[in-house]
Amino acid sequence: DVVQPTCAVPTGKISITAPLGPGFEYSIDGTNYQDSGNFINLIAGTYSVTARNTSDPTCVSTALSVTINDVPNAPATPTANVVQPTCETPSGKISITSPLGAGYEYSIDGTNYQASVDFINLTAGTYSVTARNTSDPTCVSTALSVTINDVPNAPATPTADVVQPTCAVP
Structure with a gap:
């Protein structure tokens, strides 16, 4: 049985499943033997x-050849386009622009991940945008900090001085 490295546990493990028993010793290099079947x-x-x-x-x-893979790489820090709220559209949007592909999921809170690159209807605040590998959810990118601004205020109602026409100034 082989456990491959992950981002969370960067080393592998080999566990002998057969033959088992007190009359056997095990090796992974053909030289050094041990009673335990766990390496x-x-x-x-x-x-x-x-x-x-x-x-x-x-x-x-006879030797059984077993390969322990390299530690997987965490995705690159995401890049994103941000659409800020306006008076007409009072919520923001974050769209991931990289890394892209079927092997990634995305989050703006570090907990909830989704396949879609778009996060919509966002309120004002700072978001931590991360990407993770779908094959190894422990492989998470460094976070990109993105701020969604407050909805802009409409200008105050204008005030005006009115000068009515006169005979001298039509």
């Missing part, structure tokens, strides 16, 4: 997994 904190690479009989250390199984 933890493994870096990326290919390992030769073998079992041997403890009563006769010359009785060694």
Whole structure:
């Protein structure tokens, strides 16, 4: 059984599933053997997994080649277009412009993620825009801070001085 590295746990694990029992020792390099069938904190690479009989250390199984992958990369910090509120449209919008693709999900609060790149009907405030890998949700980008401004105020009602026409000034 193989557990590949993630962004949260950047090392892999190999657990022997067979043969099991007190009469076996296990190795991932063909030289160093141990009683436990669990090999933890493994870096990326290919390992030769073998079992041997403890009563006769010359009785060694055929090697099983197991690969631990590289630690996945977190997505790049997102970039986004921002539409600020107006008097006519009193809410804002954030549209992610990168990274893009089916392998990403996006958030503006670090908790709730969605496939869509558009966040609409946003009230005034500061948002932390992040992207994460759909294949490894622990791989989250650095946050981009985006501010949605308050809805602009309509100007005050104008005041005016009125000068009525006269015979001298028609």
